[in-house]
Amino acid sequence: MASKFDLVTVGNISIDTILVDKKCYRVPGGSAAAVATAAVANSSKCGIVSKLGRDYPSKWLDELKKSGVDASGLGKKKTSTRFELSYNRNKRLIKFNEVFSSDAVLSFSDMPDSYRNARQIHLSAAKPQHQENFLESLSNRKNQSVSLTLWSTYSDSYTDNFINLLKKTDVLFCNNHEISSISNEENIYDAVKVVQKKGPKIIVLTKGELGSAICTSRKIHLFPALKTSRTDTTGCGDSFAGGFISEYLRTGNVARAGWVGSALASFTMQKSGAWFPLDIQREKILKTVKRAKEAHASNGKRKTKGTLLDYF
Template identity: 25%
Template sequence: MITVLGSINVDMVTNVLKRPLVGETIEGISFKQHAGGKGGNQGVAAAKLGTEVCFLGKVGEDSPGEFVLKNMQTAGVDVSFVEKEPTNTGVATICVDGEGQNNIIVIAGANGLVDKAYIQKNADVIAKSKAIVSQFETPLEATMEAFRIAKENGVLTVLNPAPAKELHADMIQLVDVLVPNEFELETITGMPTNTIEEIDKAIDYLFALHVQVVIVTLGHKGAYRATKEGRMLFEAYKVNAVDTTAAGDSFLGGFIHSYIANKNIDEAISLGQKVASYAVQHEGAQSSMPTMEELETYSANLKQ
């Protein structure tokens, strides 16, 4: 079993030919509502592949909260520890253009009420897990407490530091596997990340703080894996993207599904890339993520 601590959102998605400029009004193509949130997405991605996933987070006492929880349950995520609060469920307003690129505005809602006390109440869930995965759409103090409990119990800690924020060493030292994109890596370390050489220097800084594995996702350029044993660039699969909203979350869900099963980082990255390449060719976040059967059929014809 893995535990995912993170956000649960309703995604309000508007499709447009091009994203509007400041002050510009444009006509949209379509509007849809999807279950989302970085935490929810990552949990669903892993669960749909067959991983046992227990979720820690909060929703509002409203119909969007019921909608998202039902979707997560249908995907196989255990949401029995998710609490409801007398506020709104988190909301993400997403604009997707004709090339599949997006802009996102997030309102935390109940996600902002995930606190240290809630984590302590669910410490046993974390302690029983093989790994805990978290992000930054819930308060940092909650993630730190969850990772502290995990480290005390020998549980693998995996952090997707998004949305990016500056991190102090006491947080970084609780992380075993860090999965940022290059912009998040720059924010975390305060170092430039425009080239592989610069990325390497930022990774060296993280290794000095006891991070064991860094996987930098590079969008259409692939993923860069760094461990103490070596570093390698994994080229991305060449696909025509329809909606990149959950690309990173899909990658992480696929990665953790594979990694907890066989502890092979390279195989886990490869699977994560396949899941992400499948997801970006479909609309929505959680709705775009494949089951293992769908992924196996898709992978038979996939080219890098």
């Protein structure tokens, strides 16, 4: 039976406290919600599997639903996960702190029946043992792909069992430090080769303001970060993932998906907080992609110059 869902994200929804220039305020956060809000902005039908505490503001839950994310996969727990993010006056993140973790151990059984035939499941940034538990709960899947985001906070906590479970993963999102950690290879090319042999057909390496690299068995695509007036990178990797996954599911074109991911990351960079902005829709995303590609070409850079070694 065909699923009405393109993507289901699994992982955290959080309460984030932002500290900047002696000011303090709260915003909705969490990697799973950030990926989901980005994907729906690019016109994908998306659900989310997570657990919320009784303290989670109802207006944020309403905002999530208003964005277009299906919330039938949200469960309940006593207290919500909380993070604290500190910025300098230039709005650059200087400290990330896990204030309270009520991170839930989720498995395939936590997914509503309506989610189980989704075209793709994405395991957002979370504790390795929790992602490992979900991967172990997956049975044989047909016509369904799995993607996963690593988390720098736990770079030293990825066990051999977790790495072996990457055989169940089709797309891996990480940075150069994370892939070096799980591969035990310092050279970025060697690290990519080692991890690809474990299972992921596509590896997306993110580099914040410098852009990203998408590695397949045949080619490495290098993408610049789109210029913006601000440089708050919180949630940008998740927005890239939501954009990339949704566009790749639609077109099967890695390069096009990379440009869309870059566009979504640029919109998130212009605001505070991890969730993708509600007022940005696919039409505006595609216009941004067109302008970015034209600017890239006019600069004589139809293909980004350099190699992975230059990039990372």
